[in-house]
Amino acid sequence: TLQGLDVRAEIDRLRRERNAVILAHYYQAPEIQDLADFVGDSLDLSRKAQATDADVIAFCGVRFMAETAKILSPQKIVILPDMNAGCSLEDSCPPEQFAAFRAQHPDHIALTYINCSAAVKALSDIIVTSSSAETILGQIPPEQKIIFGPDKHLGGYLSRTLGREMLLWPGTCIVHEAFSETELLKLKAQYPGAPVLAHPECPGHILDHADYVGATSGILKYALEAPGDVFIVATEPHIIHQMEKAAPHKTFIGAPGADGNCNCNACPYMALNTLEKLYVALRDLEPRIEIEEELRLKAKRSLDRMLEMAG
Ligand code: 13P
Ligand code: SF4
Numbered sequence: 001t002l003q004g005l006d007v008r009a010e011i012d013r014l015r016r017e018r019n020a021v022i023l024a025h026y027y028q029a030p031e032i033q034d035l036a037d038f039v040g041d042s043l044d045l046s047r048k049a050q051a052t053d054a055d056v057i058a059f060c061g062v063r064f065m066a067e068t069a070k071i072l073s074p075q076k077i078v079i080l081p082d083m084n085a086g087c088s089l090e091d092s093c094p095p096e097q098f099a100a101f102r103a104q105h106p107d108h109i110a111l112t113y114i115n116c117s118a119a120v121k122a123l124s125d126i127i128v129t130s131s132s133a134e135t136i137l138g139q140i141p142p143e144q145k146i147i148f149g150p151d152k153h154l155g156g157y158l159s160r161t162l163g164r165e166m167l168l169w170p171g172t173c174i175v176h177e178a179f180s181e182t183e184l185l186k187l188k189a190q191y192p193g194a195p196v197l198a199h200p201e202c203p204g205h206i207l208d209h210a211d212y213v214g215a216t217s218g219i220l221k222y223a224l225e226a227p228g229d230v231f232i233v234a235t236e237p238h239i240i241h242q243m244e245k246a247a248p249h250k251t252f253i254g255a256p257g258a259d260g261n262c263n264c265n266a267c268p269y270m271a272l273n274t275l276e277k278l279y280v281a282l283r284d285l286e287p288r289i290e291i292e293e294e295l296r297l298k299a300k301r302s303l304d305r306m307l308e309m310a311g
Contacts, residue, residue, distance in 0.1 A: 007279045011035060014282040020056035022278070023048055023069070026216045026239040027270040028060045032278065033241055036060060041217040042068075042114050043129040043310060046303070049073050058282055062087045062269050063289075067118045070289040071299050081277035083287040085269045087115050089201075092171030093150035095119035101147065101169065108145040108167060111137065112302065115173070116150055118291055122298035125305065130200050131215035132310035133158055139309055153177075157200040157207060175236050175267045176201035183256035184209055184234070191230045196255070197222055198234035206234055206255070223252065236267050 012035075015022060023045050024036035033039050038048050042065060049057055049069035056077045059066035064087055066080040098120050102110055112124035113133075121127060128136050137158055140146065148155035149169025153176065159166050176199055184206065188196065197219045198210035207213055212222045216239055223231050223243045233240055234255035243252045257264035281287065291299070 002276050002279065005279075007275050008035060011275070011279050011282060014279070015058070018056045018282060018285070019054050020058050020282060021048075021052045021054035022058045022060060025061035025065060025270065026220065026242060027236040027267050028238060028273060029271070029275075030238065030241040031275055032060045032273060033238070035275075039242065041129065041131050041215045043131045043215070043306075044217060045069070046072060046114070046129075047307070049076075049078075050307070052076075056282075056285065058278060059289075060273050060278060061085070062267075064090050064115055064117065066289045067291060067299075068114065068121075068303065070291055071118060071121070071296050071303055074291075074293075074296060077285055078289040079281040079285060080287055080289060081274065081281045082272035085272045087269055088174040089113065089115040089150045089171045090117050090120075093117070093120050093169060095123060098149065098169070099123055101149075105145070105147055105167060108147045109140075110147045110149070111140070111166070112149055113151045113154055114303075114306070118295055118299045120150070121302050122295055124302040126309065127302045127306040129215065129306070129310075130154060131217055132306060133200075134162065135311055136306065136309045137162055137164065151201055153203050153207075154200045156204055157213065160204075172203075173201040175265050176206075176234075177203060178257045178265050179203075179206050179234055179255045180258040180260075181205045181209070183258065183260050184232070186260075187232055187253065187256060191232065191253070193228070194230040194232050194253070195222075195226060195228060196232045196234060198255075199236075202234055210234065220246075223247070223250070236270070237263070237265055238267075238270070 050072040150171030155168040195211035237254035
């Protein structure tokens with residue numbers, strides 16, 4: 001509580017008063033997921049942001065997601081509970097360096113993961129999410145040369161599965177990089193037959209042990225639909241909240257880091273958003289995402305290509 005306030009009730013009151021929609025990613029804390037109007041993966045959240053008739057979008061996710069909402073819905077007020085909610089992939093790809101890299105490879109198009117700044121989106125040809133990357137890449141003629149950034153693990157996974165060479169930007173997600181292969185193998189020995197579900201942001205040595213590789217939405221679907229009692233989940237562990245809610249009879253175990261438990265794999269950026277900060281953001285309509293119009297229009301081009309091609 002905030003000085004005796006019932007924060008949940010206040011959030012409900014403010015969301016009605018402001019005609020606000022609360023969008024949350026699967027990596028948000030359970031209490032945020034539970035009061036959101038919609039919980040989803042990066043692509044679903046972009047589509048919801050584009051389609052909503054709310055006046056305010058309260059985005060419970062990281063900054064590049066809230067920026068995407070603003071790029072697609074410029075007439076709406078987009079608030080992010082904590083403006084410091086960044087992403088290690090975005091940090092790994094400063095726009096000036098990305099522009100220089102592109103300039104060195106003028107015959108390549110830039111296929112870029114949505115986990116990047118608006119400035120990098122503006123320098124890209126087509127954006128992808130982990131749920132749409134294979135579909136989109138499959139539509140690009142085989143002779144077309146491609147730069148893929150900023151996630152080298154997602155890029156490497158796509159290259160291997162689709163047999164398509166791409167020039168990879170060397171960025172990584174600090175969360176998915178922290179899984180330990182040694183500890184994962186111990187867990188697999190302990191739970192024989194338990195499928196391993198992994199996000200393609202994981203390094204190849206983790207994906208090698210996965211029975212299913214996909215975006216958060218795909219991982220969730222697989223966990224709920226596949227037979228079995230125990231599942232090992234190699235992505236940010238807060239998604240397990242949705243799994244436990246929908247399939248309480250199943251057991252979901254977060255893949256471990258080097259210390260043998262999964263808590264080190266919580267995303268520190270996602271964790272910056274709290275119920276209290278969401279309440280304050282709805283009350284003050286701050287912090288607000290603002291994007292300069294010229295930059296917005298450039299970034300929108302590559303995002304629109306994604307929405308068209310994702311199907
Ligand atoms: P998806 O929800 O699109 O799979 O993205 C995962 C992620 O790391 C977002 O930061
Ligand atoms: Fe970025 Fe990784 Fe956190 Fe997703 S989980 S927001 S990719 S740091």
